[in-house]
Amino acid sequence: MNNKRLTDLESHVTITLNGESREIVPFFFIETEEDGIISVPNPEYIAFITLEKYKIRLQKYSKIPKDYWNLEFANYKGSLSTASKDNAVAYTENFDTPKFEAVNLYLFGNHSCQKTMIACNIGKGLLKKGYDVKFVYASELIDLLMKSQGYGTLPEVEEEIKKYHEADLLIIDDIFDFEKSTYWEKSSHIIIGCWDKFLRRRISENKRIVVTSNYSVSALEEKFGVSIFNLIKRNFYELTFYDNVNDVCQSKFANLFD
Secondary structure, X not given: OOOEEOHHHOXXXXXXXXXXXXXXXXXXXXXXXXXXXXXXXXXXHHHHHXXXXXHHXXXXXXXXXXXXXXXXXXXXXXXXOHHHHHHHHHHHHOOOOHHHOOOEEEEEEXXXXXXXXXXXXXXXXXXXXXXXXXXXXXXXXXXHHHHXXXXXXXXXXXXXXXXXXXXXXXXEEOOOOHHHOOOHHHHHHHHHHHHHHHXXXXXXXXXXXXXXXXXXXXXXXXXXXXXXXXXXXXXXXXXXXXXXXXXXXHHHHOOOOO
């Protein structure tokens, strides 16, 4: 039986795999003597779709924001803190070695320095290695921790906190930013106590943490007290990011409506 591939009927789609874009045919059209023209799925395209669906499930499970999911370490736009970025890459690559077994990272920098993007890429790298990774905004986590104080805590609150306790790596974004907590003005001492308790438990169980913050480690003692300061200083390695990439990010809007 002679089968003929009808390439003139086929269309191409652009896919991005491992950071490289290329065109691929989703379906082959084959003319057969018995059935006429039939479409046959391209196995390579099916594998790509399966991988993309898996990535979507991972993204939803880990809660890494979609904005950062498609960005890689290579998308770092800064020039002043490439050493800190390279250290984050090394941390990801060597996470499962004894040298990094009890190492937590404290990513410090002002707004728009890409520290959250770097943290998310650490998480993505470890997801690919099979680790349980969770991302949470500090404001959301502290709200949960505040709700868990005292008696009568809702089971769903405790279950959510449990997930963050049990993750192999927990990424906490914007930790110690009191402006983003509705409880800070009236309950600052309780918030500090909640952070102290939560972080100590994870550290004592050798569950690693990556945090981002607008405050340097050296500024924590004055802002949040000696207990939090000593806890972070003893157990976290600080990576500093100096760049501000606002102008670079804004460039994508140049001539947008011309």
